[in-house]
Amino acid sequence: MRRTVSSSTCHNLPVNIVDLLAPLSCVFCGTPSAPGEKSICAGCFQDLPWNEPSVSPTPGVFECAIAMLHYSFPVDVAIKALKFNRKLFYVPAFSEVLCRAAESLPEGIDAVLPVPLHWRRKAHRGFNQATEIAKPFAGLLGVPLLRGIQRDQATPFQSGLAAKERVRNLRRAFQATRILTHNHVLIVDDVLTTGATARALAKVALGNGVRKVSVLTLARAG
Secondary structure (H helix, E strand, O other): OEOOOOHHHHHHOOOOHHHHHOOOEOOOOOOEOOOOOOOOOHHHHHHOOEOOOOEEOOOOOOOOEEEEEEOOOOHHHHHHHHHHHOOOOHHHHHHHHHHOOHHHOEOOOOEEEEOOOOHHHHHHHOOOHHHHHHHHHHHHHOOOEOOOEEEOOOOOOOOOOOHHHHHHHOOOOEEEOOOOOOOEEEEEEEEEOOOHHHHHHHHHHHOOOOOEEEEEEEEEOO
């Protein structure tokens, strides 16, 4: 079964401090927001590089894998601006995009797990972009953020690495801090490339009490 959350709820995402600080115009073209619009105007929303179909076959550890967009202009530029230049006004815009996935998710998701950052990288960046885009979506689903897994190794950036190097890079990167009691956890991240990060995180979750894992990302690269 699929969720029955209406796409109209995209305009009713929980308000947080980032929403209050966001400019009252489209983050992509700068057009002043019309009634009913939030951070993306109707034209830019339609013209985003949507990944259709967004739900991918998922042999292995995932029950379901969804990537909403292709990692191409203007999404790639916006994600980099958020992560490396602290352009936090992109957060509510990305949450609007993730909202469209609600109807495609399987039933029974009872927690959202943002991909953790190592504490040193988070301290340098000032935030975890996966957590920021996951918060409003978790609020929409009415489920908590899962905090029981941490990133113990400050691995090099995955970008630029081949598939096998990505897997090696993530060995023992994540550790559970307690036994997890959730039935179906949704991993949320900004970009999915080979899926190595999400699989490594999923294996830790499944090995520490979680029964099912699905994954949702803003964009798919490659």
